[in-house]
Every structure is written in structure tokens, then in C-alpha cells.
Amino acid sequence: MKLTVTTTVLLISTVVAIDLDVSSKESICSAASTIAKGVMDYYEGTRYGGVVGMFQQPYYWWEAGEAFGSLLDNWYYCQNSQYQAVISDAIIAQCNAPAYDFMPLNQTVTEANDDQVVWGIVVMAAAEHNFPLPDGTGASWAEMAENVADSMFARWDPDNCNGGLRWQIFPNMSGWDYKNAISNGGLFHLASRLYRYTDDTKYLDMATKVYTWMVDINMLDTRQSPWALNDGANIGDDNCGEMVNHYYSYSYGLMLSGAAYLFNATENEEWYSATYSLLIASADLFFYESVMREYQCYVTGLCNNDQRSFRSLFSRSLGLTTVMVPQTAFPINWLLSASARGAAASCSGGSDGVTCGFDWSKGSWDGWYGLGEQISAMECIQNLLASSASAPLTQQG
Ligand SMILES: *[C@@H]1O[C@H](CO)[C@@H](O)[C@H](O)[C@H]1NC(C)=O
Ligand SMILES: *[C@@H]1O[C@H](CO)[C@@H](O)[C@H](O)[C@H]1NC(C)=O
Ligand SMILES: *[C@@H]1O[C@H](CO)[C@@H](O)[C@H](O)[C@H]1NC(C)=O
Numbered sequence: 001m002k003l004t005v006t007t008t009v010l011l012i013s014t015v016v017a018i019d020l021d022v023s024s025k026e027s028i029c030s031a032a033s034t035i036a037k038g039v040m041d042y043y044e045g046t047r048y049g050g051v052v053g054m055f056q057q058p059y060y061w062w063e064a065g066e067a068f069g070s071l072l073d074n075w076y077y078c079q080n081s082q083y084q085a086v087i088s089d090a091i092i093a094q095c096n097a098p099a100y101d102f103m104p105l106n107q108t109v110t111e112a113n114d115d116q117v118v119w120g121i122v123v124m125a126a127a128e129h130n131f132p133l134p135d136g137t138g139a140s141w142a143e144m145a146e147n148v149a150d151s152m153f154a155r156w157d158p159d160n161c162n163g164g165l166r167w168q169i170f171p172n173m174s175g176w177d178y179k180n181a182i183s184n185g186g187l188f189h190l191a192s193r194l195y196r197y198t199d200d201t202k203y204l205d206m207a208t209k210v211y212t213w214m215v216d217i218n219m220l221d222t223r224q225s226p227w228a229l230n231d232g233a234n235i236g237d238d239n240c241g242e243m244v245n246h247y248y249s250y251s252y253g254l255m256l257s258g259a260a261y262l263f264n265a266t267e268n269e270e271w272y273s274a275t276y277s278l279l280i281a282s283a284d285l286f287f288y289e290s291v292m293r294e295y296q297c298y299v300t301g302l303c304n305n306d307q308r309s310f311r312s313l314f315s316r317s318l319g320l321t322t323v324m325v326p327q328t329a330f331p332i333n334w335l336l337s338a339s340a341r342g343a344a345a346s347c348s349g350g351s352d353g354v355t356c357g358f359d360w361s362k363g364s365w366d367g368w369y370g371l372g373e374q375i376s377a378m379e380c381i382q383n384l385l386a387s388s389a390s391a392p393l394t395q396q397g
Contacts, residue, residue, distance in 0.1 A: 016348065016352070016353025016354055017344075017345065017347065017348035017353070017354070018031045018034055018035070018344045018345075018347040018348070018354055019031070019344070020340060020341060020344035020381065022337040022340055022341060022384055025078075025385060028078075028340075028381055028382060028384055028385060029077075029078035029080065029382070029385075031344055031347075031381050032074055032077075032078055032080075032378050032381050032382040033074075033078065033080060033082075034347070034354050035347060035354070035356060035374055035377055035378040035381070036071065036074055036080070036082075036083065036378060038347075038350075038352070038354065038355060038356065038374045039067060039070070039071065039371065039374045039375055039378065040083070040086075042055045042056050042059065042067075042370075042371045042374070043055055043056075043067075043086070044056050045086070045089065045090060045093070046086065051093075051106075052089055052090060052093040052094075053068075053089070053090035053091070053093040053094040055067060055371055058305055059305065059370075059371050060115070060305075060306070061094070061106075061107050061110075061111070061115060062112075062114065062115035062118050062119075062306075063305070063306065063309055063371060063372070064090070064094070065094075065102075065115070065118040065119040065121075065122055066118055066309055066312055066313055066375060067309075067312075067371060067375050068087055068090050068091065068122050069118070069121060069122045069125060069312075069313070069316065070312050070316070070375040070378055070379050071083050071086070071087050072087055072122060072125055072126060072129070072131060073125070073316060073319075073379060073382055073383070074378065074382055075087065075129075075131070076125075076129045076131075076389070077382045077383070077385040077386065077389055078382060078385070084131075084132070087131075088131070088132065088133075088134050089134075091119075091122060091123065091126070092134055092137065094119065095119075095123070095144055097137075097138060097139075098138050098139075099147070100138065100139040100143065100144045100147050101116075101144070101147040101148060101151050102116050102119040102120060102144070102147075102148055103116065103151070108170075109170070110170075110173065111169055111170075112167055112168045112169055112173070112175065112183065113152055113155065113165050113166070113167060113168070113169060113183035113186070113187070114167065114180070114182040114183045114186055116148055116151070116152065116169070117148060117152060117182075117183065117186035117187060117189075117190055118186070118313070119148065120144075120145050120148030120149060120152075120186075120190050121145075121186070121189065121190060121193075121254075121313075123141045123142075123144040123145045123148070124141070124142075124145040124190060124193050124194070124197070125392075126141040127140065127141035127142040127145060127197060127393070128193070128197065128392030128393050128394075129392065129393070130393055142194075142197060142198065142395065145190065145193075145194060145197075146194060146198075148190065149187065149190045149191050149194055149203065149206065152165060152183075152187050152190075153187065153191075153206055155169065156209075157179075160179075160235045160239065160240070161179055161217060161233070161235055161239050161240035162213065162216070162217065162239075163209075163213040164179045164184055164210075164213050164214070164217065164219075164240070165179065165183045165184050165187060165210075166178065166179055166183070166235075167179065167180045167183050167232065177234050177235045177236055178232050178233070178234055178235075179219070179232055179233055179234075179235065179240055180219075180231055180232030181214070181219055181220075181229050181230060181231055181232055181248070181251040181255075182231075182248065182250065182251045182254070184210050184213070184214055184219065185210075185214070185220075185229070185251050185254045185255045185258070186254055187206070187210050188207050188210040188211050188214070188254070188255060188258045189254040189255065189257060189258035189261075189317075190258075191203045191204075191206040191207035191210065191258075192207045192258040192259070192261040192262045192265070193258070193261050193392075195207060195261075195262070195265055196261050196262075196264060196265035196392075196394060197392075197393075197394050197395055198394075198395055199265075199394070199395070199396075204262075204265075204266070207258065207262060211258075211259075211274075217233070217240050218230070218243060219232065219233065219240075219243060220255065221243070222277070226277065226280045226281035226284045226285075227277045227278060227280075227281040228245070228247065228281065229247060229251055229252050229255060229278075229281065230243035230244060230245055230246070230247070231243075231244045231245075231246040231247065231248060231251070232244050246296050247285055247295055247296055248294070248296055248307070248310055249282070249285075249286045249292075249294055249295070249310045249311055249313075249314035250310040250311075250313040250314050250317075252278060252281060252282045252285070252286065252314065253282065253313055253314035253315075253316070253317030253318060254313065254317055255278055256275065256278040256279055256282055256317055256318075256321055257316075257317035257318075257320040257321045257324070259271050259274040259275040259278055260275045260320065260321040260324035260325045260328070261320070261324050262274075263275055263324065263325055264324040264325065272325065275321065275325050275328065276328075279321065279328060279331070279332070282314075282318075283331070283335060286311075286314065287335055287339070288361065289338075289361070290334070290335055290338035290339070291338055291339050291342045291360050291361045292311055292314070292315070292335070292336075292339035292342075292343075292360060292380060293359070293360070293361070294307055294308070294310055294311055298359075303358065305370060305371075305372060306372070307372075308358055308368070308370055308372030308373055308376070309371065309372030309375055309376060310372075310376070311376035311379070311380060312372070312375040312376045312378070312379040312380075313379075315336065315339075315376065315379035315380040315383045316379050316383060318332050318335070318336060318383060318386075319332075319336075319379075319383030319384075319385075319386030319387070320386065320392075322386050322387035323386055323387060323389070323391055323392065326387070329387040332387075333384065333387060336380060336383060336384050337384060339360055339380050340380050340381045340384055342360030342361055342362075342363070343356065343360045343376070343377040343380045343381060344377070344381060345360070345362070345363045345364060346358070346359065346360050346362065346364065346365055346366065346373075346377065347365070347377055348364055348365045349365030349366075349367065349369060350365075350369055355369045355373075355374075356369070356373040356374050356376075356377040357369065357373060358372075358373050360377075360380075
């Protein structure tokens with residue numbers, strides 16, 4: 001049955017599409033490179049009058065961070081230096097030197113904790129992969145990542161809900177009274193990586209404190225099987241007593257890979273078991289017949305620009321998990337392979353014939369397009385290489 005469908009699709013789309021052999025690095029990198037070209041179609045920073053580090057409207061600053069993290073993965077997994085200067089120029093433009101904390105003036109009216117952490121994760125990866133630091137930069141990549149984690153942790157709010165970070169940084173933003181999984185899970189993820197990288201127990205304590213709070217308040221509901229990572233809760237609703245039961249792949253991914261980093265660094269079985277429980281929960285919600293989907297909005301058919309990009313960070317997190325806990329490589333690569341085939345088949349739209357779509361279960365383009373579709377497909381495909389790449393560095397090398 002399935003074979004017939006695939007055959008039909010192959011016959012129809014003889015025009016252009018992205019070929020992918022998931023067992024060949026050359027094929028994976030060629031597909032990723034074609035998709036990266038499509039990512040750059042949305043980039044402002046190399047155009048006259050554009051802002052370095054920003055993508056065109058309507059893509060927000062945080063999604064630019066997500067996109068540069070995806071391009072950095074491409075640099076690392078495929079040794080593609082084509083965008084190396086574009087990536088480092090963007091990071092340096094947005095890092096807010098000399099504070100190097102990713103709180104640039106242009107964003108300080110709207111920036112939230114989850115926005116800041118996505119850029120923090122970019123420089124964390126830059127440190128772990130020894131990405132060349134431009135001459136004259138006044139901080140190392142790792143110091144920048146520490147600045148992000150430290151400034152976030154300084155916003156820890158013990159006066160409401162017994163702790164946790166609020167979603168927003170600025171009190172006049174809507175969402176100031178909301179504590180959410182991506183902000184707290186993002187800090188957990190970054191602190192876990194910083195602990196492995198620096199060996200400084202300050203970051204182990206930070207990661208543990210965030211995680212414990214998330215479990216205690218049932219934001220990460222470990223009473224359910226599989227575990228559920230709720231989107232967040234309002235302070236005003238019984239001091240975070242009423243969780244919003246929405247589930248997003250990137251929050252699951254950051255917590256999953258954060259737990260994997262902590263197991264790798266501590267060898268504490270508790271983190272091994274958390275890694276597995278989060279992987280089971282992720283597989284349950286975000287894969288349907290082995291193909292990755294953004295569950296929450298896929299079922300309603302209403303995915304906004306942000307949500308259409310979440311699978312890029314999710315895929316990146318799955319790749320990192322295979323490296324940190326090698327026992328997960330088999331099941332994760334199985335899921336990534338099926339999804340990557342679907343993603344590549346979806347990249348057959350637009351006027352270039354290689355524009356990526358949103359629904360990877362169709363075997364063809366579904367009519368959706370955008371920066372989120374491009375970076376999600378690219379990360380899913382290139383993260384097939386994660387488990388065979390060399391491990392992220394630590395400060396010791
Ligand atoms: C801030 O916005 C202005 C106006 O769009 C732009 O010229 C400048 O390059 C931006 N700076 C950063 C760091 O994005
Ligand atoms: C929040 O306050 C800042 C100044 O402190 C202001 O520039 C900004 O427009 C305000 N934002 C909203 C959404 O009211
Ligand atoms: C930590 O990661 C490295 C690199 O992938 C791996 O060789 C090692 O086995 C991992 N350690 C644990 C405890 O899983």
C-alpha cells in the first residue's frame with residue numbers, strides 16, 4: 001500500500017525535488033546545502049539596508065537565533081564553511097558587546113527569557129565545536145553562554161509559584177505573569193551544557209534547581225505515563241496550580257537533551273532515566289508513523305510562524321541526545337531517518353522546486369513555506385550525522 005503511494009509520488013515529481021539517501025553523508029549534506037540556500041533567501045543581513053543577524057519580517061529575533069544555530073550545525077556536521085562569516089557576523093552583531101549577554105538594545109522592549117536562551121544555545125554550540133571567534137571579540141563563546149545563563153538565573157522568582165522564571169523579562173509585556181516550559185527548560189538545557197563544558201558545579205546546581213522546580217510544580221508532570229511537559233502556568237491561577245496543557249516539541253527537546261548532557265557529565269542514573277522518560281514522551285507525541293510533526297498545532301491545522309520552526313530545535317536536540325547518551329542513537333536515528341525522508345520529499349515546492357513544506361507525511365510539498373519550514377527540514381536531515389560526529393568539546397578540549 002505504502003509502496004504504491006511512494007511510487008506514484010516519484011513518478012509525478014520528476015521536476016525538481018531533494019534526493020536523500022539517509023545512509024550517505026554526501027547525500028545528507030547535499031540536501032542540507034540546497035535547503036540552506038533557501039534559508040538564506042529570507043536573510044536580511046547581506047542585503048542593502050538589512051540588519052545583520054536579522055531575517056526579514058515577520059520572523060522575530062529569536063527565530064534568527066534558531067536559524068543561525070541551524071546554520072552552525074550545518075557548518076559542523078557537513079564542514080560547510082560557506083556561511084561561516086555570515087554566522088559569526090550575525091552573532092557578533094546581536095550579542096550586545098561589551099556585555100556579551102544577548103540583550104541588544106533593539107530587542108530590550110520585547111525580549112523574553114526564551115528568546116535570550118535560544119541565542120545562548122548558539123554560542124554554547126560555538127564553544128563546543130570550536131567555531132572560529134572573530135579577532136577583537138572581548139569574550140569567548142563560552143563566556144557569552146555563561147552570561148546568558150547567569151543573567152537568566154538572576155531573574156529566578158522565588159516569590160511566586162515557589163520559584164521558576166517568568167516567560168517575560170519586562171513587566172509591561174503580556175506574559176509577564178506566565179511561567180513557561182521553554183524559558184525554564186531552556187535554562188535547564190543551557191546550564192546542563194555549561195556544567196559539562198566548564199565542570200563548574202554552579203551550573204549543576206542551577207540545572208538541578210530548575211529541573212526540581214519544574215517537576216515539583218508539575219510543569220514537567222512525571223506522575224503521568226508518558227511524562228507530560230506542560231507549556232506553562234499563570235501566577236494568578238492558584239500560584240501556577242493550573243497548568244496549560246499544550247505541548248511543544250522544542251521544549252521537550254531542550255529538556256531531553258539537557259538531561260542527556262547531565263547524564264553524560266555526572267553518570268548519575270537519575271538523569272539516564274529522565275533521558276529515557278523524556279525520549280518516550282517525545283516519541284509518543286511528536287511522531288506519527290515515525291514521521292515528526294508539531295503535535296499541538298498540527299492537529300488543529302493552525303501553526304503560526306514560531307511553531308512552524310520548532311522542529312529545528314527539536315531535531316537538533318535529538319541529535320545531541322544521541323551523542324551524549326549513545327544508547328539512544330538507534331531509536332532516535334530510526335525516527336530521524338523516517339522524518340528526514342519525509343522532510344526531503346516535502347522540499348519540492350515553490351518557484352525553485354526545492355522549497356520545503358510543513359507536513360512531512362505527504363511525500364510531496366503541502367503548499368506551506370517559510371523560514372521555519374526550511375530550518376526544520378535542514379536540522380532534521382543533517383542531525384542524522386550527529387551520532388557519528390565527534391563529541392562536543394569541553395573546556396579541557
Ligand atoms: C537596530 O535597529 C536599527 C534600525 O533598524 C538598525 O539600523 C541596527 O542595525 C539594529 N541593530 C542591531 C544590533 O540589530
Ligand atoms: C514597555 O516599556 C518600555 C519602556 O520602559 C516601552 O518602550 C515599551 O513600549 C513598553 N511596551 C509595551 C508593550 O507597553
Ligand atoms: C558521553 O559522551 C561521549 C561522546 O559521545 C561518549 O563516548 C560517552 O560514552 C558518554 N558517556 C556516557 C556516560 O554515556
